[in-house]
Amino acid sequence: MKQRTRLFLAAFGTAGLSLVLASGLVTASLQNQLNQRIEEELIADARLVADWLSRSPDNLTYREIDAEADAFGSRLGARITIVQRDGTVLGDTAEDGVSLLAMDNHGARPEIVLAQAEGIGVTRRFSDTVGLELLYVAVPITHDEMTVVRLALPLTVVEEQLLSIRTATVVGLFIALSGAFVLAWISSTAMSRRVRTIATAARRYSEGDLTPQIGNYGDDEIGVVARALDASVHELGRRITELTHSRHLTEAILSSMAEGVLVVDRDGRVQLVNDAVKELLQIKDPVGHHYVESLRNPEIAQTINVVFKKGRSSSTEIELSTEPTRSCLVSVAPFLVNSDFGVVLVLHDISEFRRSQKIREDFVANVSHELRTPLTAIRGSVDALTDEPGSETQATRRFLDIITRHTKRMERLVDDLLRLARLDGGQEVLQVVEFSMVSVFRDVETELLSVLKEKEQRVEFNVGEDVKLLHGDPSKVHDIVRNLVENALHYAPDETVVQVSAASGDDDEVVIEVGDRGPGIPDTDLLRVFERFYRVDESRARNPGGTGLGLAIVKHLAGIHGGTVRAENRPSGGTLIEVRIKRQSVEVDTPSS
Numbered sequence: 001m002k003q004r005t006r007l008f009l010a011a012f013g014t015a016g017l018s019l020v021l022a023s024g025l026v027t028a029s030l031q032n033q034l035n036q037r038i039e040e041e042l043i044a045d046a047r048l049v050a051d052w053l054s055r056s057p058d059n060l061t062y063r064e065i066d067a068e069a070d071a072f073g074s075r076l077g078a079r080i081t082i083v084q085r086d087g088t089v090l091g092d093t094a095e096d097g098v099s100l101l102a103m104d105n106h107g108a109r110p111e112i113v114l115a116q117a118e119g120i121g122v123t124r125r126f127s128d129t130v131g132l133e134l135l136y137v138a139v140p141i142t143h144d145e146m147t148v149v150r151l152a153l154p155l156t157v158v159e160e161q162l163l164s165i166r167t168a169t170v171v172g173l174f175i176a177l178s179g180a181f182v183l184a185w186i187s188s189t190a191m192s193r194r195v196r197t198i199a200t201a202a203r204r205y206s207e208g209d210l211t212p213q214i215g216n217y218g219d220d221e222i223g224v225v226a227r228a229l230d231a232s233v234h235e236l237g238r239r240i241t242e243l244t245h246s247r248h249l250t251e252a253i254l255s256s257m258a259e260g261v262l263v264v265d266r267d268g269r270v271q272l273v274n275d276a277v278k279e280l281l282q283i284k285d286p287v288g289h290h291y292v293e294s295l296r297n298p299e300i301a302q303t304i305n306v307v308f309k310k311g312r313s314s315s316t317e318i319e320l321s322t323e324p325t326r327s328c329l330v331s332v333a334p335f336l337v338n339s340d341f342g343v344v345l346v347l348h349d350i351s352e353f354r355r356s357q358k359i360r361e362d363f364v365a366n367v368s369h370e371l372r373t374p375l376t377a378i379r380g381s382v383d384a385l386t387d388e389p390g391s392e393t394q395a396t397r398r399f400l401d402i403i404t405r406h407t408k409r410m411e412r413l414v415d416d417l418l419r420l421a422r423l424d425g426g427q428e429v430l431q432v433v434e435f436s437m438v439s440v441f442r443d444v445e446t447e448l449l450s451v452l453k454e455k456e457q458r459v460e461f462n463v464g465e466d467v468k469l470l471h472g473d474p475s476k477v478h479d480i481v482r483n484l485v486e487n488a489l490h491y492a493p494d495e496t497v498v499q500v501s502a503a504s505g506d507d508d509e510v511v512i513e514v515g516d517r518g519p520g521i522p523d524t525d526l527l528r529v530f531e532r533f534y535r536v537d538e539s540r541a542r543n544p545g546g547t548g549l550g551l552a553i554v555k556h557l558a559g560i561h562g563g564t565v566r567a568e569n570r571p572s573g574g575t576l577i578e579v580r581i582k583r584q585s586v587e588v589d590t591p592s593s
Contacts (some may be wrong), residue, residue, distance in 0.1 A: 015180035023173040029164045038153065040128060042137045045076050046120075046151040053149055054142040055080065065146065066091035066100060079134070079152040082141075083112055090146060106150075111138040115148050124155065132156065198226050260347035264291050264304060271342070280347050282322055300330055300345070307332045307343050317350070327354040357424070379407050416549040420532070423556040428476075430560060432584045435474035437463050437502050444482045448489060455494045459485060462501040467510050472584045476557045481512065483550040484577050488516035492574070508583050509563070515576040520569045529567050530555040554579065 049072050056068070065082055073080040073093030082091040087107020089095075095103055106112050115138035127134045138150040169216025250273075254261050260277035264270055270286045278284065286294030292301045299318045307314050313333040320326045329348040334341065382403050385396075422428050441461045445452070452458060470477075481500065488498045496517040505511040521529060533548040551565075554577075558565045563581035570576050 015184060016177055019090060019173055019176045019180060023169050023176075027166060027575070029167045030169075034165065039137070041137065042078065042135060042151050042153055042332075043120065043139070044123070045078065046139045046149060049076075049151065050139045050141045050149045053146055056143060056146070058144045060145065062090060062100070066096065069093050070096075076151070077153075079154075081152065082146050083107065083148045083150065084145060085110070085147040109136075109138075109150075111136040111150060112148050114138065115140055115150075127152065137406070198229075201226075201230065208337040237540060253586060258349065259350075260345075262286075262291075262295075262345040262347075264343050264345070266341045268292070268308075270294055276349075277345075277347060280320065280322075280326065280328060280349060303330055304343055304345060307334055324351075326351045378403070381410070382407060406434050413549070416553060419553055420549060420556065423553070423560075428560065430473040430476070430584060432471055432473060434469060434471050435477070437467055437470055437477075440478050440481060441500060441502075443478060444485055447482060448486055451486070451489050451537045455489065455492075456491055457492060457494065457496055457498065459500055462499070464503040466504050467502045470510060470583065471583070472561065477512075477581070478558065479553050480557050480579055480581075483513070483554050484512075484514040484527050484579070487550050488575070488577075490515050491518035492516040493518065505580055509580045510583060512579045512581070513576060515570055515574055517574040520573065521567060521575050524571070526567050526569070551577075 011045060018558075046047060052072075055067065069080045069082050069091035070093050079093050080091070081093075086088050087105040087109075088306070089100065089103045089106055091105065092100060099427035110125070111121035111123045114123070119140060121136070121138040123136045125134065125136070126132070133155040134152040135155055136150060136152050138148050141147060141149050141402055221319045253276035257274060257276060260276045260280050261272070262277045267328075268290050269293055270289055273286055281297065281300075283294060283296070287513055295301060297318070297320070300314065303314055303316055311334050313331070315329065315331040317327065317329050327350050329350050331346045331348070332343055333346075334343050334499060382400055386400055386404075441459075441463065445459050445461075448459075485498060485500060492498055498517075499513075499515045501513045503511050530551045532552045555565050558579050558581055561581035561584065563579060565577065565579045567575060567577050
């Protein structure tokens with residue numbers, strides 16, 4: 001059924017039902033009022049006749065009484081019956097002569113009984129005498145012969161009057177229904193046109209056409225709702241356009257990235273992925289699938305699972321068993337947007353970097369090993385020349401000393417390069433035992449005694465009570481302290497003090513600090529002093545010496561202990577190097593990283 005038909009039937013049905021009910025109520029009310037009025041008029045006429053008959057002479061004959069009844073009946077248009085006390089009919093407008101005398105006794109008639117008992121009697125019943133349904137009204141008469149006068153009016157007269165009312169009501173109802181039909185048709189047509197306009201717009205919106213369209217929806221509630229819907233859809237269209245643009249921009253950025261990006265929602269289903277992830281993991285489109293099912297890589301799945309459980313970022317390096325094998329740095333971070341929790345995974349392909357690093361490490365190790373052989377030969381030849389006769393001359397001794405000094409420096413450089421190669425390759429492990437930090441400091445002082453005497457310097461040690469005995473690798477802690485102290489002695493002026501301390505730090509850490517009175521380090525170089533072969537401007541140092549690898553080795557050794565290292569300039573002058581290492585448990589036997 002069309003909307004217009006439903007609206008018409010609803011409007012016309014409501015109006016028609018209302019009119020029919022109103023007409024029925026009005027007709028019933030008019031009928032009641034008419035019946036009441038006819039009854040009241042008949043009662044008034046009966047009382048008038050009774051009053052007149054009450055003043056009549058006492059010796060009236062049957063004929064005179066019947067004549068009186070006929071006279072009143074003709075004037076009032078009603079049947080009049082005059083009854084004696086014993087119920088004998090004395091006069092009746094419907095009967096004359098012998099038939100009058102033959103009429104039944106009316107003493108038991110209901111209206112006669114009521115009139116004698118209550119002063120007035122009103123009934124409706126069928127009359128056998130006239131063969132009609134009549135309305136009877138009886139009232140008593142104050143007379144010796146006449147007791148009750150009764151007026152009867154045929155109900156057909158009442159029905160005729162009621163019929164005219166019904167006819168008028170039906171005509172009025174028909175006219176009203178016709179008007180209601182026309183008005184319902186007009187209103188339903190107008191309403192259907194407006195609803196059809198809104199439906200057309202809604203259909204256009206559902207098909208994706210959200211372009212603005214100005215419509216005349218009227219000023220009533222439907223118009224307000226339609227305009228609000230129109231405005232909402234237009235605003236939604238604008239936002240969808242913006243979101244589409246942003247999504248296309250995001251997709252363009254992601255597709256152009258060398259790093260792989262994958263987004264997982266709170267249920268573990270992949271929501272977004274770029275081509276780099278598909279290429280790195282050699283998978284098809286995983287969107288909509290669970291990450292465990294899609295990625296098929298236990299290390300990545302475990303990393304994502306940890307972030308889901310702990311709610312904080314995590315990163316790890318993995319080897320992908322692809323062809324060829326690739327090294328990737330996996331970074332996973334949680335996000336929360338409008339109560340929507342999920343994680344973002346980023347894959348960095350570091351295969352080339354690891355390959356270059358491996359080549360560099362192999363090169364350094366190979367070159368160092370190759371250099372050790374000629375250096376050993378040079379050192380042996382120098383020792384042999386020193387022992388030869390004639391080498392006591394000043395010039396020969398000076399050249400031999402130069403060769404010896406630089407040979408030792410080259411040997412130390414080779415040793416440091418090999419040490420860094422082992423550290424880079426994870427070939428050094430922690431040999432955890434209990435050791436004395438004081439003994440480590442004293443051993444370092446003994447080894448550097450020649451330098452201290454040469455520059456007339458000294459070292460001050462300060463060891464906290466709670467760090468005098470530690471669990472760790474004493475040889476590696478010794479190497480850390482020795483490199484730092486030796487570096488400080490090289491850069492500190494003669495006749496100065498190098499301060500070395502060890503104390504407890506936060507989170508079960510041990511803090512080792514070495515401070516000197518040297519020229520300090522420019523702020524721009526503080527973050528680079530731990531790089532390999534990086535050297536501060538040599539004009540700032542009195543005796544640069546060293547290989548340029550000591551602080552790099554310190555950084556690696558601190559990392560093996562799960563610690564960090566940093567440098568800063570002291571307010572009173574000089575440089576302070578701080579190393580933080582973790583206290584180790586006896587079971588630890590960890591390869592370097």
